[in-house]
Amino acid sequence: MDSMFEDTQTPEMTLPYGVDLNEIAAGPKPTTSLQRRRSPLAEPSRQLASLEAIDLSQLPHAGEFSARIAEAGWAELRPATLEIFQINVGKLCNMTCRHCHVDAGPDRREIMDRETIEACLQALDQTTAHTVDITGGAPELNLHFRYLVNECVARGKHVIDRCNLTVLLLPTLQDLPQWLAERGVEVVCSLPHYRKFNTDNQRGQGTFEQSIEALHRLNAVGYGTGNPQRRLTLMSNPVGAFLASNQTKMEQEWKAGLLKNHGVTFDRLIALNNMPISRFLEWLEASGNLEGYLELLVNSFNPATVSGLMCRNTLSISWDGRLFDCDFNQMLNLEVQSPTDQRPHIRNFHPDWLAQRHIVTGRHCFGCTAGAGSSCGGAIE
Template identity: 80%
Template sequence: MKRRSPLADPQEQLANLEAVDLSHTRQNGNFSARLANVGYSGLRPGTLEIFQINVGKLCNMTCRHCHVDAGPDRREIMSRETIDLCLQALDQTPAYTVDITGGAPELNPHFRYLVEQCVVRGKHVIDRCNLTVLLLPTMEDLPEWLAERKVEVVCSLPHYRKLNTDSQRGQGTFEKSIAALKRLNAAGYGSGHPDRQLTLMSNPVGAFLASGQARMEQEWKAGLFKNHGVTFDRLIALNNMPISRYLEWLEQSGNLERYMELLVNSFNPGTIEGLMCRNTLSISWDGRLFDCDFNQMLELEVASPENQSAHIRDFQPAWLAEREIVTGRHCFGCTAGAGSSCGGAIEKG
């Protein structure tokens, strides 16, 4: 379903964020100035550990909080040629994890090829799965197929209760998610085996920060096992980023200014060293390079020298290692509270 929302435009999103009056907050809500205030003159990457590949925006769902603006009508799908360029670039890096995301990455026709090629290279592969995709007829064998290749499955589930999950992801989603989790359990996932890691990922259902990750994990494990007989290995909690559909919801519900104030006022210097933009490179479906998945959705490409291309076909590890990471107001989402990254909270607790 095409919404044709003005906020589907990344420039419109950035403009709306900049228009929020944060003059009463420290450094007027300027992220670069806030970094400088705690001793950082910009952000520089460290050793590249995670190669994150967004293989397309096609998805079988249209979730309210989705920062990718993914859905069944999206036709942006990574080609086999671009996947091969990603693999050639991967071979030039020390990255040991390949994080495959979307949309629903499994809907890319070359998904299994990409996974196989990464496994052959000895990489730890992560499949970011929305769970319900596993119920499609063409995906029935996927849990066992992923298990055979020791792929970690990271699944989006807003809450272990039906009401909260369905309010964010659509009516009936919770029951489908439980059915998919049971399929993963049947394939050996969620049993504590290091080669069958099942990770659940939660975003808050509302305009507040993710709460204590360790406490949530205990609560979720008890709730899902007691009520549904489902087990999983770990929980990661992410703050909702004020971009795309979540930004649209913040504006429509009158929560945008309050949420941005919350992010700015909750800035935690202890998260900076662990920010995902420092150990991750994000590649878009069309091969462009970004500092992180969120910058990718805002079309903020990596800062490249004048004579260099920010595209995977021209991959140059040397200048990428020397670049300054592109930041903006949305970055307060990753530094608020315990912090937030594709791996969950930065400061554990």
């Protein structure tokens, strides 16, 4: 399919972003990646083992997720109609946030290449999925990001860019707000809180001011004003070992606070629970909160959230083309279960066998079913 826009992505070079991503000037870095520190938790198997090692025998069904959903009337978790292609184009990021479930950072070199992007597009053409959700890392740092966006827009898909905001301030990416606006891309931005202290505490000193500057730039090109072709969504997750607050009330509070104090407007807010994996898992262990947080998630299980879980209508594709039921399973290396002997990959994608699969679950899944629920689209109930 011919693109309706020219591929204008900056060509690859030593510093294609106008600044060394390892420098503080490129984005706040309150920590470093688990991989760079050679932490045992850099291995997904160690994360899973850490969760399984917690004694939950006193809780309903001993903290077994499959038993809880069975009690809720689901003999097994099966996919619904595929609606969303979520493509993780790489773990490279200009920030290293303390809570990051991807363990992203400037040292991560796992980046989707053009060949794999082409395979994603070929697979997309075999489905009726209406949305392409592009994530990372900072997805804008992939040198083929603009090509992917253009191709998805040309196919009439709703495109989501999951943006950390500070990336929009990099020298060679400062045209992105206008570029995205011209293509009607929804921008979903990470912002833990509408106040400086909580945001900087989680994402690094200076994050809040940079985020406000980026939001002003998005507002200036028409984002956050009620135009469905310029939709600006803020995404919040708790700064601590507790569940996300009421999403509707938060949105009202945030809209009032950001407008009054910073002159910023946005269209909607989505609230996500923190998943007990990767760097948030590391914090839970170090702070002595892991057992308590898992107990909170299990005890807050809400059966009404199961039908709306993102793993049922979303396919998650990793930077190297492997297939997963959701972004969290991807980070734990829990690949989709294929009904054939062939290992699932975007290059051998087939919608029929995808629809026949059983969704892979584990204790981490309680993060999506706790309270009002949590998905890439925010609260479920």
